[in-house]
Amino acid sequence: MTTSHIVEIDQLRFSWPDMRGQLLNIPQLRLEAGSSLFLRGPSGSGKSTLLNLVSGVQAGYSGSVSICGERLETLSAHRRDRLRADHIGLIFQQFNLLPWLSPVENVALACRFSRRRRDRAQARSGSVQDEAIRLLRELGLAEVLNSRRNTSALSIGQQQRVAAARALIGSPELIIADEPTSALDSEHRDRFVDLLMKETQANGTSLLFVSHDPALASHFDNTLQLDGITGSSLETRPC
Ligand SMILES: Nc1ncnc2c1ncn2[C@@H]1O[C@H](COP(=O)(O)OP(=O)(O)OP(=O)(O)O)[C@@H](O)[C@H]1O
Numbered sequence: 001m002t003t004s005h006i007v008e009i010d011q012l013r014f015s016w017p018d019m020r021g022q023l024l025n026i027p028q029l030r031l032e033a034g035s036s037l038f039l040r041g042p043s044g045s046g047k048s049t050l051l052n053l054v055s056g057v058q059a060g061y062s063g064s065v066s067i068c069g070e071r072l073e074t075l076s077a078h079r080r081d082r083l084r085a086d087h088i089g090l091i092f093q094q095f096n097l098l099p100w101l102s103p104v105e106n107v108a109l110a111c112r113f114s115r116r117r118r119d120r121a122q123a124r125s126g127s128v129q130d131e132a133i134r135l136l137r138e139l140g141l142a143e144v145l146n147s148r149r150n151t152s153a154l155s156i157g158q159q160q161r162v163a164a165a166r167a168l169i170g171s172p173e174l175i176i177a178d179e180p181t182s183a184l185d186s187e188h189r190d191r192f193v194d195l196l197m198k199e200t201q202a203n204g205t206s207l208l209f210v211s212h213d214p215a216l217a218s219h220f221d222n223t224l225q226l227d228g229i230t231g232s233s234l235e236t237r238p239c
Contacts, residue, residue: 011063041226056080089167099152117170
């Protein structure tokens, strides 16, 4: 990797086929290693679409999107999948955990798709399993390690922290979190964001975090406001 920018966007324009006007129009965006960006905007303004472009799931844009120095539009779908597995940890709104697996197995799963993350996890704790346990402990989930419950028996807040541990294992350069706090009350929400921030800062990991909730913006280095088709733009500014 030859750049300190984990995400680099230049002249990005995107619209869905049946849309009048551009949904996304981002002249330039840089996310440095270890920095955090809060992405907000009204429903339908294109937040999830932007995350899908950045994570290489959605193609068909003009301009350039680079992750860890690799321009996604020059890569095959297979190379984009590889890049995502190796360098991006994803936390989804619905967590997407496998309910029949234990919390440790869910966390370890991320290393199954990436030798790079597996090697990093092993280097840190001796084995993927021990690194999963370390992360779950760090995230305040020691109690679920001692129980034999599978993941579906956990509370929403516990599932959310399992999802965060799964995103963090193997130290990917970028964590992308899509509305991970929408099911939480304000106290649990703040605690979760603080924990996530602490873990990403300790690893020098960049964080791209989407939420409707403006109260969270103060936790982040920068805010990007999307205005959808009407304004179709954004500004990056310190909070
Ligand atoms: N696969 C798709 N095909 C066509 N249009 C789509 C598709 N996915 C999203 N859209 C449209 O793109 C616009 C932006 O959707 P997107 O989900 O990115 O917004 P969002 O800001 O994440 O919204 P929310 O906050 O409600 O999740 C919406 O008008 C949506 O209907």
